[in-house]
Amino acid sequence: MDELLELLEPLEPLELFELFLFRNMEHYLERKRKLVNLALYKYLTPVCFPKSLHHAMRYSVLNGGKRLRAILALMVGEVFTTPPERIMPYACALEIVHSYSLVHDDLPAMDDDDFRRGKPTCHKVFGEAMAILSGDALLTRAFQIIAEKITNKAIAPKLISELSRAIGSLGMVGGQVLDIQNTSYARRPGVIPAQAGIQSNCGNVDSCFRRNDKADRRKLFPIHRDTAPRLLATLLHQIHLRKTAALITASVRGAGLISNASERQLSSLTSYAKNLGLSFQIIDDILDVKGSIKHLGKTPGKDAKYNKLTYPSLKGLEESHREAKRLVEVAKKSLEIFGEQAERLKQFADYLLVRQK
Ligand code: IPE
Ligand code: IPE
Ligand code: MG
Ligand code: MG
Numbered sequence: 147m148d149e150l151l152e153l154l155e156p157l158e159p160l161e162l163f164e165l166f167l168f169r170n171m172e173h174y175l176e177r178k179r180k181l182v183n184l185a186l187y188k189y190l191t192p193v194c195f196p197k198s199l200h201h202a203m204r205y206s207v208l209n210g211g212k213r214l215r216a217i218l219a220l221m222v223g224e225v226f227t228t229p230p231e232r233i234m235p236y237a238c239a240l241e242i243v244h245s246y247s248l249v250h251d252d253l254p255a256m257d258d259d260d261f262r263r264g265k266p267t268c269h270k271v272f273g274e275a276m277a278i279l280s281g282d283a284l285l286t287r288a289f290q291i292i293a294e295k296i297t298n299k300a301i302a303p304k305l306i307s308e309l310s311r312a313i314g315s316l317g318m319v320g321g322q323v324l325d326i327q328n329t330s331y332a333r334r335p336g337v338i339p340a341q342a343g344i345q346s347n348c349g350n351v352d353s354c355f356r357r358n359d360k361a362d363r364r365k366l367f368p369i370h371r372d373t374a375p376r377l378l379a380t381l382l383h384q385i386h387l388r389k390t391a392a393l394i395t396a397s398v399r400g401a402g403l404i405s406n407a408s409e410r411q412l413s414s415l416t417s418y419a420k421n422l423g424l425s426f427q428i429i430d431d432i433l434d435v436k437g438s439i440k441h442l443g444k445t446p447g448k449d450a451k452y453n454k455l456t457y458p459s460l461k462g463l464e465e466s467h468r469e470a471k472r473l474v475e476v477a478k479k480s481l482e483i484f485g486e487q488a489e490r491l492k493q494f495a496d497y498l499l500v501r502q503k
């Protein structure tokens with residue numbers, strides 16, 4: 147008990163009853179994580195020709211991970227008493243998509259991370275080309291699982307539409323683009339940020355800045371840090387909404403669709419997931435400042451190093467935490483129409499505020 151209190155202390159001290167709920171949620175998540183891992187093991191392509199590709203794919207998914215998106219889908223299924231086996235193929239597809247996004251997110255051209263889930267990143271083990279290609283193959287595999295393993299064939303196209311909208315150019319990938327565009331150009335001299343590559347013919351960023359004046363700088367960074375704080379806040383909201391909340395929303399809504407949720411129920415679930423997803427990314431940003439590699443399994447301090455546009459960088463830690471809490475309250479309120487059936491989803495939202503990883 148003392149150990150747990152000590153572990154929780156850095157974020158915020160918990161009351162005894164909260165601690166009980168926290169422990170309870172940890173046990174629940176652990177049980178569900180095991181089920182999801184077993185299913186993932188089954189749904190991923192076995193190691194066959196070409197072996198290095200399939201090794202890389204399995205490594206990137208089966209290397210740990212909290213499985214929160216899959217578990218969230220299973221939790222929504224529980225609200226409707228949907229048998230978990232009807233949700234599981236979709237839950238696994240979510241985790242496979244999420245894992246692909248992390249493999250690409252960690253690449254040198256993106257966040258350039260060496261550790262993920264406490265292990266060397268995919269490109270560190272298998273090389274950059276294999277990391278890119280295994281990400282592509284994971285994304286494809288996820289949609290194959292939905293198309294082939296969802297037993298209700300009328301629902302499968304709806305799930306495919308839901309997920310593809312959430313993670314495409316208007317969703318997660320678009321969010322990643324906004325994130326990268328608002329990352330410091332100076333982080334790796336000689337590497338051209340994506341936008342610079344399109345908008346200028348410079349061979350490398352350093353020489354580009356030597357040759358050009360401030361106007362070119364604005365071309366590279368249309369929204370500069372001197373921009374009005376409100377505009378930056380709007381941009382940050384869009385980054386979080388797209389890169390993180392979109393997939394979390396698809397996780398919740400997809401399970402709602404499988405469970406034949408009504409339009410009214412779907413709209414409550416959408417509001418819950420959107421606010422939960424925004425709060426989740428704020429906490430991720432806070433943990434990047436306050437967390438340790440031991441708990442996170444990824445290197446902290448990277449956002450500041452790369453001058454990322456994050457909540458703590460814009461508003462400070464305290465304000466960020468307040469905003470994450472406010473969003474969780476909105477998320478919980480969205481579930482009112484479900485009454486006690488949604489208690490676990492509400493507790494999950496509270497739990498995410500005090501997570502350490
Ligand atoms: C990390 O997601 C990426 C974000 C969207 C913040 P998770 O914190 O869910 O990562 P894993 O799956 O547990 O490793
Ligand atoms: C990643 O956000 C979001 C996606 C992978 C879509 P971050 O870059 O903040 O995630 P971490 O901190 O590397 O896990
Ligand atoms: Mg990133
Ligand atoms: Mg990252």
Ligand code: MG
Nearest residue numbers: 430431434449
């Ligand atoms: Mg992060």
